[in-house]
Amino acid sequence: MKNDRIAVAMSGGVDSSVAAALLKRQGYDIFGIMLRLWSEPGQDNNGQNRCCSPASVSRARQVAAILDIPFFVIDSREEFHKNVVQFFIDKYSAGLTPNPCLECNRNIRWGHLMHKALSMGATRIATGHYARIIQNEDKWQLLRGHDNNKDQSYALSMLGQSDLKRTLFPIGSYTKNKIRSLASDFALPVAQRQDSQDLCFLADKDYRRFMHDYAPESLNPGPIMNSSGETLGQHKGLPLYTIGQRKGIGISAPEPLYVLSKNQSDNTLIVDKLSKLGKSHLKAKNVNWISGTTTKDKIRAEVQIRYTAKAVGAWIKPIDDNEVEVEFDHQINDITPGQAAVFYQDSVCLGGGVID
Amino acid sequence: MDKHIYMDHAATTPVDASVLEAMLPWFTNEYGNPSSIHRWGQRTDYAITTAREEIAEILCCEADEIIFTSCGSESDNLALRGIALEARELGKGNHLIISSIEHPAILRTAQELEHHHGFDITILPVDQHGLISTTDLKNVIRPDTFLISIMYANNEIGVVQPISELTAIAHEHNILFHSDAVQAAGQLPLDIEKLGVDLLSVSAHKFYGPKGVGLLYAKRDTLKHSHQTGGSQENGLRAGTQNVPLIVGMARALTIVAARKSNDNSKMKVLRDKLIESVLDTIPDSILTGHRTCRLPNNASFAFEGIDGNELIMHLDLLNIAASSGSACKTGNPEPSSVLTALALSPKLSLGSLRLSLGRDTNDSDIEYIQQVLPKVINNMRGAL
Numbered sequence: 137m138k139n140d141r142i143a144v145a146m147s148g149g150v151d152s153s154v155a156a157a158l159l160k161r162q163g164y165d166i167f168g169i170m171l172r173l174w175s176e177p178g179q180d181n182n183g184q185n186r187c188c189s190p191a192s193v194s195r196a197r198q199v200a201a202i203l204d205i206p207f208f209v210i211d212s213r214e215e216f217h218k219n220v221v222q223f224f225i226d227k228y229s230a231g232l233t234p235n236p237c238l239e240c241n242r243n244i245r246w247g248h249l250m251h252k253a254l255s256m257g258a259t260r261i262a263t264g265h266y267a268r269i270i271q272n273e274d275k276w277q278l279l280r281g282h283d284n285n286k287d288q289s290y291a292l293s294m295l296g297q298s299d300l301k302r303t304l305f306p307i308g309s310y311t312k313n314k315i316r317s318l319a320s321d322f323a324l325p326v327a328q329r330q331d332s333q334d335l336c337f338l339a340d341k342d343y344r345r346f347m348h349d350y351a352p353e354s355l356n357p358g359p360i361m362n363s364s365g366e367t368l369g370q371h372k373g374l375p376l377y378t379i380g381q382r383k384g385i386g387i388s389a390p391e392p393l394y395v396l397s398k399n400q401s402d403n404t405l406i407v408d409k410l411s412k413l414g415k416s417h418l419k420a421k422n423v424n425w426i427s428g429t430t431t432k433d434k435i436r437a438e439v440q441i442r443y444t445a446k447a448v449g450a451w452i453k454p455i456d457d458n459e460v461e462v463e464f465d466h467q468i469n470d471i472t473p474g475q476a477a478v479f480y481q482d483s484v485c486l487g488g489g490v491i492d
Numbered sequence: 493m494d495k496h497i498y499m500d501h502a503a504t505t506p507v508d509a510s511v512l513e514a515m516l517p518w519f520t521n522e523y524g525n526p527s528s529i530h531r532w533g534q535r536t537d538y539a540i541t542t543a544r545e546e547i548a549e550i551l552c553c554e555a556d557e558i559i560f561t562s563c564g565s566e567s568d569n570l571a572l573r574g575i576a577l578e579a580r581e582l583g584k585g586n587h588l589i590i591s592s593i594e595h596p597a598i599l600r601t602a603q604e605l606e607h608h609h610g611f612d613i614t615i616l617p618v619d620q621h622g623l624i625s626t627t628d629l630k631n632v633i634r635p636d637t638f639l640i641s642i643m644y645a646n647n648e649i650g651v652v653q654p655i656s657e658l659t660a661i662a663h664e665h666n667i668l669f670h671s672d673a674v675q676a677a678g679q680l681p682l683d684i685e686k687l688g689v690d691l692l693s694v695s696a697h698k699f700y701g702p703k704g705v706g707l708l709y710a711k712r713d714t715l716k717h718s719h720q721t722g723g724s725q726e727n728g729l730r731a732g733t734q735n736v737p738l739i740v741g742m743a744r745a746l747t748i749v750a751a752r753k754s755n756d757n758s759k760m761k762v763l764r765d766k767l768i769e770s771v772l773d774t775i776p777d778s779i780l781t782g783h784r785t786c787r788l789p790n791n792a793s794f795a796f797e798g799i800d801g802n803e804l805i806m807h808l809d810l811l812n813i814a815a816s817s818g819s820a821c822k823t824g825n826p827e828p829s830s831v832l833t834a835l836a837l838s839p840k841l842s843l844g845s846l847r848l849s850l851g852r853d854t855n856d857s858d859i860e861y862i863q864q865v866l867p868k869v870i871n872n873m874r875g876a877l
């Protein structure tokens with residue numbers, strides 16, 4: 137048995153289950169952890185967070201039993217509420233479109249869970265993310281997962297050297313198909329297709345309803361204008377709209393209208409034709425460079441502005457250690473303040489920042 | 493590190509090898525339905541009749557006072573619901589008394605009778621060691637009290653109640669007395685006459701019998717209503733084809749423990765006391781929960797200040813020790829159990845509980861290993877805060 141003790145974040149899903157099985161086969165001393173996360177009380181979800189529903193807990197326990205490893209559920213409801221749910225509410229209230237998964241990874245997985253794992257004698261944690269870590273001389277690098285369709289490095293772009301040093305992504309070099317077949321080789325139960333776990337803490341999938349219920353004070357009606365400053369109607373509160381949104385604006389026009397921007401200072405929603413949506417420039421704040429060293433020179437990279445977006449060639453110009461400007465080679469739609477802009481060179485993830 | 497120490501016998505025990513052996517033929521060779529008229533049925537009926545007689549012998553009661561059930565929880569439910577229904581029907585009263593440290597099988601059932609069926613319940617407090625006072629009991633008895641249910645031995649803190657004193661009070665007032673003896677059955681005397689109970693619940697898996705089988709002793713003519721209706725098995729008090737092999741196994745297991753428990757108990761007591769003393773000695777800010785002497789021979793339960801009991805269980809699991817905590821819940825919900833709440837422990841202590849429950853095979857070196865690692869684990873956990 138290897139000396140390393142590894143805590144595997146287990147969700148009951150096939151990815152983390154196979155991750156655990158692979159590590160076990162490699163001879164590591166492993167145990168499983170699942171976090172109990174806060175959830176909005178509700179009917180549809182039985183008041184349970186979709187990331188840790190009773191069904192997923194029992195599935196994960198079942199996998200742990202097959203692998204004969206200890207498995208624990210740790211209560212993280214308070215930390216999750218404080219760091220992720222409140223963050224989500226605050227950012228939406230401030231007119232942004234936050235990405236709670238990144239925040240959860242930062243504060244909960246590589247925060248609370250890492251802390252608990254280390255206190256339980258683990259030397260590293262492992263997760264079932266589709267991403268890879270390699271050591272290049274004295275630096276740890278984050279790489280995209282081998283399966284392009286499944287790559288999750290975007291949501292991991294906030295990791296730093298000290299995180300990567302203590303992390304394993306055992307399934308990052310496999311395709312999803314291979315993971316499924318490994319699951320059957322390991323005789324692991326494969327869950328029926330799981331729900332999307334996006335916004336796992338909502339009782340339903342309707343974040344607008346959630347904002348109505350949890351932050352009604354953030355919903356102040358105001359004018360809808362086009363980019364030439366003409367008032368076209370009334371919006372119901374900026375948090376209810378996202379950049380690029382077309383449906384539900386409530387204005388009939390000869391050409392479809394899209395949300396271009398949300399102007400928090402005068403509470404206006406700017407909408408216009410599709411052709412006006414494109415931009416070739418963005419500013420990102422709170423920039424994390426995974427290498428731990430910042431650059432002063434502009435660098436060539438591909439930049440991805442959403443979890444599901446395609447990375448686009450761009451120049452990144454550092455303004456200071458925390459801020460950069462990004463000049464894309466061509467215009468792109470849906471640049472959304474609050475989402476992450478993540479920088480890549482080929483498959484290496486350099487880091488990222490929050491779109492301003 | 494290769495040592496695996498199971499210190500959770502209060503949760504469940506392994507099946508004794510000879511119990512397993514006794515059960516096996518009744519799964520395969522002899523499979524008749526005991527209610528069937530033919531010889532196949534006759535033979536399995538004979539098996540459960542024999543089991544009933546063996547058990548009646550140990551309980552010092554009549555065989556027809558034993559009702560086989562599917563578990564301890566079912567026995568508790570049958571006792572409370574059956575007696576409540578009878579009281580309702582005959583206008584014998586509307587009030588029942590339970591203790592504040594009952595297992596959920598009693599607590600939730602009583603609460604359900606209150607919320608959905610209009611009964612009144614009184615939950616009798618316990619002192620800081622978990623003991624019921626006879627004076628308190630006398631004080632809450634009402635003219636319309638029809639049932640008192642107080643557990644023989646507690647599952648979390650091991651406290652043993654003075655059942656015969658309590659039943660005497662009940663009988664002075666003509667009130668029926670039920671006791672949940674699920675934890676007690678493997679270790680304490682089960683003489684029904686001496687205990688003076690009218691109803692008593694037992695579950696086989698706590699004394700090296702199989703899971704999924706239990707019994708309710710009900711004094712003749714006390715229980716007339718079933719809470720599971722259907723066929724007329726078990727004198728019409730528990731519908732459903734009997735689980736023959738498990739019933740055979742339960743009788744065998746009870747016979748075995750009856751014969752060996754005094755030996756096992758004295759052995760476990762020595763180890764238990766050694767463990768208790770060393771934990772209290774070597775771990776600062778620790779207390780024993782439950783009564784020092786009125787306790788099950790196999791129970792050592794503690795509370796540690798500033799410790800999360802759930803996490804402690806995880807640390808011990810990583811050290812290959814199986815234990816449990818009153819705040820433990822496999823889904824990660826740290827709230828002190830109602831038992832620990834009833835002891836009025838300070839909040840700092842009530843989340844930091846640990847129950848180590850010994851078995852008949854627990855030995856000196858198991859205890860030494862725990863003595864060696866537990867203080868370190870607690871110390872590390874406290875340091876990590």
Ligand SMILES: Cc1ncc(COP(=O)(O)O)c(C=O)c1O
Nearest residue numbers: 563564565595597647674675695
């Ligand atoms: C005191 C007590 N009562 C009832 C039960 C329930 O028994 P069973 O698991 O057989 O339903 C238990 C077992 O956990 C117990 O300890």
